[in-house]
Each structure stands twice: as C-alpha cells, then as structure tokens.
Amino acid sequence: MPTADVVVLGGGSTGTSAAFQLARRRYGKVVLVERDSVGAGPTAKSIGIIRLHYSHEPLIRLAARSLELFKGFEGLTAATADFTRCGFLLLAPEREMGVLRANVELQHRFGIGSSVLTPPEIAALDPRMTLDDVAGAAWEPESGFADGYATAAGFAAAARREGAEIWEKTAVQRLIVDGGRVRAVQTARGEISTPAVLAACGPWTPALLQPLGVIVPIQSSRQQVVQLAPPPGFGALGVVIEDLAQGFYVRPEAGNTVLAGVLEEEAEQIVSPDAFDRGVDLDFVERVGQMWARRYPGARDAEVRRGYASLYDITPDWQPVLGAVDGIGGLHIAAGFSGHGFKLSPALGEVLAAIIAGETAGIDVSMFRLSRFAEGHPIRGRHAQGILG
Numbered sequence: 001m002p003t004a005d006v007v008v009l010g011g012g013s014t015g016t017s018a019a020f021q022l023a024r025r026r027y028g029k030v031v032l033v034e035r036d037s038v039g040a041g042p043t044a045k046s047i048g049i050i051r052l053h054y055s056h057e058p059l060i061r062l063a064a065r066s067l068e069l070f071k072g073f074e075g076l077t078a079a080t081a082d083f084t085r086c087g088f089l090l091l092a093p094e095r096e097m098g099v100l101r102a103n104v105e106l107q108h109r110f111g112i113g114s115s116v117l118t119p120p121e122i123a124a125l126d127p128r129m130t131l132d133d134v135a136g137a138a139w140e141p142e143s144g145f146a147d148g149y150a151t152a153a154g155f156a157a158a159a160r161r162e163g164a165e166i167w168e169k170t171a172v173q174r175l176i177v178d179g180g181r182v183r184a185v186q187t188a189r190g191e192i193s194t195p196a197v198l199a200a201c202g203p204w205t206p207a208l209l210q211p212l213g214v215i216v217p218i219q220s221s222r223q224q225v226v227q228l229a230p231p232p233g234f235g236a237l238g239v240v241i242e243d244l245a246q247g248f249y250v251r252p253e254a255g256n257t258v259l260a261g262v263l264e265e266e267a268e269q270i271v272s273p274d275a276f277d278r279g280v281d282l283d284f285v286e287r288v289g290q291m292w293a294r295r296y297p298g299a300r301d302a303e304v305r306r307g308y309a310s311l312y313d314i315t316p317d318w319q320p321v322l323g324a325v326d327g328i329g330g331l332h333i334a335a336g337f338s339g340h341g342f343k344l345s346p347a348l349g350e351v352l353a354a355i356i357a358g359e360t361a362g363i364d365v366s367m368f369r370l371s372r373f374a375e376g377h378p379i380r381g382r383h384a385q386g387i388l389g
C-alpha cells in the first residue's frame with residue numbers, strides 16, 4: 001500500500017498552495033489527490049480579485065502576505081499567476097463609510113498603503129463614473145487580480161518539482177480513522193496510508209467528513225458571472241471595483257471587456273454542489289448590466305459576451321474553517337472560503353504547512369477553528385456584505 005506523511009484532498013488554489021509549501025519545507029512524502037484536474041473546480045471560475053480590505057487582522061495579514069507572493073509568483077514557482085496590478089476601489093454609500101474608515105485604519109497598522117478617497121478624488125481616478133450615490137471609497141493602488149487556474153496549476157507543478165505526488169482524476173472516497181487518529185485515505189486508485197490529512201475540497205468538504213461525525217457547516221451557493229463588452233470608444237476599465245452602493249463588482253478583462261457579478265448580503269441561491277445550473281440567467285445579466293450602466297453611463301450599451309455559474313462554499317459567518325479538527329488526530333480542514341479565498345491562498349499554504357508540521361504559524365488563524373460555531377463565536381466582518389469579510 002502506498003504511504004504518505006500527509007495527503008492533501010482537493011487541488012484548488014488552497015490545496016495546491018499547501019502541497020507546495022509542505023513539499024518545499026521537506027515535510028516528508030506529500031500526496032495531493034484531486035478527482036478532476038488541478039484547479040478545475042471553483043478556483044478556475046474565480047474572478048481572482050486581490051484586495052486587502054478586511055475587518056479582521058488575520059485576514060488583512062493573509063491577504064497582504066499573499067499579495068507579496070502573487071507579485072513574486074514566478075520566482076517562487078517558475079510559473080505565472082497572471083497577476084495584474086491595477087488598483088482596487090471599494091465604493092461605499094454613506095451608511096458604509098464608518099466601517100470602511102475603520103478597516104482602512106486597521107490596514108494602516110500593518111503598513112498597508114491604502115487610503116480613503118472623497119468623490120472628487122474618485123472622479124480623478126476615473127472621470128467616466130457617476131458618483132451621486134457614493135460617499136467615498138477605499139483605494140488600494142497595489143491590489144488587482146490574478147488567474148485562479150494558472151495559480152493552482154503553477155503551485156501544483158512547483159509542488160511536483162519539490163517532490164510531491166499529484167494524483168489527478170482520482171476521487172477520494174473516504175477517510176479511515178482508527179483509535180481517534182487518521183490512518184489512511186481510500187481513493188479510487190486504492191488506499192494511501194497516512195497519519196495526516198488536509199481536507200481542502202471546497203463545497204464537497206462536508207460530505208467527505210460527515211461519515212466521521214465531523215459536521216462542517218458549509219453550503220454551496222450558485223454564483224453567476226457575466227462578461228460585458230462596453231461600446232467602442234469607452235476604452236478599458238482601469239481598476240477593480242467593488243461597489244457597495246449598488247451591490248456589484250467588476251474587473252477589467254482582456255480585449256477592453258469586463259467581468260461582473262453581484263455582492264450579496266446573504267446567499268441568494270443555495271444549491272447541490274453536484275447538480276446546479278452552470279449557465280447564466282437573463283434576469284441576472286439585466287440586473288448586473290443595469291448596475292454597470294448606472295455607474296458608467298457612457299458604457300450603457302454594453303454587449304453580453306458570455307456568462308457562467310460556479311459555487312461559493314459558504315459558512316454561516318462567511319469565513320473559512322481552518323486548522324485541526326478536535327477529536328480526530330491528524331485531520332485538518334481548509335474550506336468554506338465563502339467566495340473570498342483565492343486572494344488568501346498563497347499565504348494560507350505557508351500557514352497550513354506550519355500548522356501541519358506542528359509549528360507556530362506566522363499568522364494566527366485560530367479564530368477560524370471549526371469549533372467556533374458550536375462555541376457561539378462566529379466572525380462576521382463589519383460590512384453588510386459577508387463576502388467583504
């Protein structure tokens with residue numbers, strides 16, 4: 001029977017980053033098991049926005065460390081994450097301004113060069129916007145976006161070079177636990193004997209752990225994205241925007257087009273992760289098109305290029321579940337990223353590798369323990385939209 005020192009379940013941005021960091025630190029034999037292809041799940045459908053605006057210190061520090069790693073991705077992995085530094089703008093109505101200022105002040109404690117802009121200062125960045133419903137914005141000039149698939153594939157290839165085994169097209173069927181400790185992982189290619197497991201299967205994590213009596217409160221939320229082509233003459237969108245006044249986000253895409261979706265206050269469509277509509281609904285396209293046109297009246301006649309739907313793995317407080325599982329030695333979870341996990345994944349690989357190795361991680365993520373829900377300590381961010389964290 002094959003043996004491993006650690007088996008990582010799931011080859012999205014989280015699992016591949018952790019496998020890379022474990023292999024890099026010579027933890028022992030690292031095996032990553034992915035039932036499809038690396039990065040093929042929700043990671044490949046990510047919009048890839050990288051921002052540092054969060055309400056809690058560990059998330060700010062994870063995002064800031066990840067931004068450093070995205071910037072140095074080629075040196076780290078010999079691959080590209082397609083990181084584009086274009087700046088991130090969080091537009092806010094009056095009711096969100098107090099929270100926005102508090103989050104920017106918190107960022108400043110960690111040396112982040114963000115600022116709060118007035119409407120005239122926002123207009124100076126992009127005079128094409130209508131700002132009558134906007135009281136101000138948070139501005140992060142160093143932020144931007146990267147490619148989910150490229151990031152996961154880059155981490156996986158680098159992990160393999162560092163000695164990890166990557167098993168694609170191999171489903172994990174169950175975890176085998178003996179005497180309160182992980183003993184093996186049963187896969188479609190047979191059993192792997194191992195004392196340690198990292199479960200990073202996104203929306204599919206609860207189903208894998210439920211037979212062990214581990215209840216992970218993750219629901220799958222269908223999330224749609226539309227690509228719009230503004231009329232010729234509009235030019236390119238120059239920044240990533242999350243618009244709290246209207247509840248939508250938009251980022252530049254190749255060919256002077258944009259990718260856009262909604263920022264919900266609560267998940268609107270809970271679905272089965274194995275049976276959901278992967279297309280885009282006409283009323284969603286109209287809703288996003290209207291918000292886009294209201295913000296950019298000069299681009300109101302945008303053409304719809306394509307649309308798709310994928311999944312957020314949402315927890316009750318829209319924050320991930322991270323770390324060791326009480327009562328089952330060797331079992332760790334990193335899932336439930338609630339639509340904002342891509343930007344955290346490079347730094348989380350470092351943190352998870354340290355935790356699995358039994359070391360103190362540089363960023364303390366203990367507040368994201370699974371038991372917080374039973375303890376009555378959910379971690380809600382300050383903004384109305386849970387995804388803002």
Ligand SMILES: Cc1cc2nc3c(=O)[nH]c(=O)nc-3n(C[C@H](O)[C@H](O)[C@H](O)COP(=O)(O)OP(=O)(O)OC[C@H]3O[C@@H](n4cnc5c(N)ncnc54)[C@H](O)[C@@H]3O)c2cc1C
Pocket residue numbers: 009010011012013014015016033034035036037038039040041042043044045046047048049050148170171172173200201202203204205208223224225310311312334335336337338339340341342343344
């Ligand atoms: C439309 C959309 C837009 C997003 N935009 C952003 C954004 O702008 N910024 C941001 O930071 N985040 C964003 N996210 C969220 C981000 O993409 C995710 O949080 C992140 O990519 C999750 O990665 P993961 O590795 O945790 O999980 P996943 O990508 O879900 O990977 C889990 C993997 O586990 C595999 N798996 C499942 N079950 C098994 C099994 N039994 N055996 C083996 N393998 C299994 C799956 O095939 C999958 O590849 C977005 C997500 C979506 C869907």
